[in-house]
Amino acid sequence: MLGFSAYLHSSFQKKDLEMFNQFVKAGFKGVFTSINLPEDDPQVLLDNLKRLGQLCFDNGLELTLDISSVAMKRLNLNLDRDLAIFKKLHVTMLRIDDGISIQRIARLSLGMKVALNASTIEQTEIDELTAAKANFANLEAWHNYYPRENTGLDGAWFKEKNQWLKANNFKVMAFVPGDKNLRAPVYKGLPTLEAHRYENPLAAAIDMKEYGADRIYIGDSALKASTFEQFRNYFIKNVLQIRAQFDHAPSYITDVLHQRADVSRDVVRLREGRPLNKTEIRPTNSGLRKRGSITLDNELSGRYQGELQLVKYQLPADSTVNVIGQIDEKDISLLKYCVANQAIQLIDIGS
Known part of the structure; x- marks a missing residue:
């Protein structure tokens, strides 16, 4: 399940609603927000939470609210007394930060996620929750995001922790960063894993699936328009869009093509390349094939003429191969997700 973040420090403007709608169109089903920032005005928080809750309800989205004992006190709220208020605001899950006892969490789990x-x-803590008769069907495990560089989680530790959580029947959630309007005051993205901090958000999201995350949320509140298209095409249509620049490429280069069923180590071989080619291809620009190069076999390659490849690892120049394009640096990491028979569409982003 995909989700995104919407923060409550200011009233929703037109641009915020447009961004919200783009997430909905791209197939996102959950929203994360927080009342834990001490600098935010309590009344503004509650007013904006009410509006966000209504937006989520109207669009069929789950709303998760990050809470802590300090924030609850500052907003003059009590979990035992005011749980109905959260439900009325269309909050579907409470994410517990700190200061809330195991016994209270167990009681909360009887009434909501x-x-x-x-x-x-x-x-x-699991043993205590069991003794307190918590409803484990309503309990999930959500990781934090880490705004400051070098503080994100280690991948090996994260994977091991998730395996343990899933062995204890928890659904696992983690954050990946956005790539637009990064959140103040650090502006370094909001990932769970440090390795994802400057990663293409789609690549980070697909990677999270490999780490065993059941829910994948964008920590920042915005994505670029082209990144939305990548998410929508991959998670709704199963088409992996890869942005690139081209030089003398055939017209069919931006069609939806497919990785072959047999996956090569060094290159992605697009199975439609040779069948689509109807011309003699002269040797040109047969230079070094850098990682992310897009290549087309020329007439010197004999029956391989027209072969289209995406280069995974740097390869030497070959007089039988023309270099006709280069994948955008932020999208090169998507090559490792070009699995057998994967639908792939190269998107021309110009020079």
Whole structure:
């Protein structure tokens, strides 16, 4: 399940609603927000939470609210007394930050979904929740995001932790960064894994699937228009869009093509390349094939003429191969997700 973040520090403007609608159109089904920032005005938070809740309800989205004992006190709210208020605001899950006891979490789980801190939960807490008769069907494990560089989680530790959580029947959620309007005051993205901090958000999201995340949320509140298209095409149509620049490429280069069923180590071989080619291809620009190069076999390659490839690892120049384009640097990491028979569309982003 895909989700995104919407923050409550200011009233929703037209641009915020447009961004919200783009996420909906791209197939996102959940929203994360927080009342934990101490600098935010309590009344503004509650007013904006009410509006966000209505937007989520109207669009059939789940709304998860990050809470802490300090924030609840500052907003003059009490979990035992005011749980109905959150439900009225269309909050479907409470994400517990800190200061809330295991016994209270167990009681909350009897009435609504609760997300625990995935990174810190231990066996003793699971045992306490069991003893307190928590409804584990309503409990999930959500990781944090890490605004400051070098503080994101280690991949090996993260994978091991997720395996343990899933062995204990928790659904796991994690964040990947956005690529537009990065959140203040650090402006370095909001990833769970440090390795994803400057990654293409789609590549990071697909990677999260490999790490065992059941829910994948964008930590920042915005994506670029072309990134929305990548998400929509991959998660709705199963088409992997890869942005690139071209030089003397055939007209069919931007059609939806497919990785062959047999996956090569060094290159992505597009199975339609040779069948689509109807001309003699003269040797030209047969230079070094850098990682991310797009190549077309010329007439010197004999029966391989017209072969289209995307280069995964740097290869030497070959007089039988023309270099006709280059994948955008931010999208090169998508090559590792070109699995057998994957539908692929190269998007021309110009020079």
